[in-house]
Amino acid sequence: MSAINEKDILIFVEAVSNFFFQITQEKVEIKTAYLLEDDVPSATFDLTSYITLSGGFTGRIYFSAPHSMLTHLLLVMGEQNRSDERLLDAAGEIANTISGNARKHFGETMEISVPTSQTTKSNWLKTVVSPRSYVILVKWKHYRASVVVDIQRAEQK
Amino acid sequence: MKLLIVDDSALIRSRIARILCDKRMNDVQLLGMARNGKEAITLFTEHEPELVTMDITMPEMDGVECTEKMIEINPDCNILVVSALSDKATALKALKKGARGFLYKPFSDEDLITAFLELTSP
DSSP states (O other): OEEOOHHHHHHHHHHHHHHHHHHHSOOOEEEEEETTTSOOOOOOOSEEEEEEEEETEEEEEEEEEOHHHHHHHHHHTTOSOOOHHHHHHHHHHHHHHHHHHHHHHHOTTEEEOOOEEEEOOTTHHHHHSOTTOEEEEEEETTEEEEEEEEEEEOOOO | OEEEEEOSOHHHHHHHHHHHTSTTSTTOEEEEEESSHHHHHHHHHHHOOSEEEEOSSOSSSOHHHHHHHHHHHOTTOEEEEEESOOSHHHHHHHHHTTOOEEEESSOOHHHHHHHHHHHHOO
16 A cells, blocks of 8 residues: 655635635635644535545545535525435535546546445544544634545556 | 436536537437446336446445446447546457446536537437
């Protein structure tokens, strides 16, 4: 296994920024850090979705956001149905889009799963990720969300 | 024009339907929506759509395999892949199987309408 580096993380930063800009036409504020090593506030919000990697990579990419942010995003997208189920679906679609867009840099050997989405309690992410996971903290309007990148390159055979 | 939407996200299915079935797009008739490739093949066989929007990463059967099967059934069908997988290899694979266009997620309303018009203009 080999760790990804800070240059690789910029790919995810770009994907997150692009997602929000494309959907809202607004720029987001972004900060990156190590989730467990730096003094990071809780990166876990009400709803979290993750993509599991296989092929040339292992690990997961998480997107976590509060109900209120996802509800506002659905409103911006013109979506009438803003049920909990649809909010989970939105979190999954964001995780999927960010992960899929990253393949432009990492290539098709980064195989991605369909998203798994769930409600989550404070600090959940810190209990499931590996020590050197990166967190991308996103601020859109007054809402905060996070993308946690916990991935490694698999050994080449 | 008869449309089938294939995507495992209800949000995306709903969004594509809203954009393409808007009053301004007066020629588009939504035949159905499928959550995966298997459901899509059933609807495709029953309703014979002229245009399909196709996600790639889906449970049961992915969009590349689904595209191949649809083209076997109806080689004239217009399949527009709408996917977040932004590596060139995936786009080429889908086009090789018979898709006629590729639109990357995230997309704006205008992006989708432009891709639709490019695909369906004579």
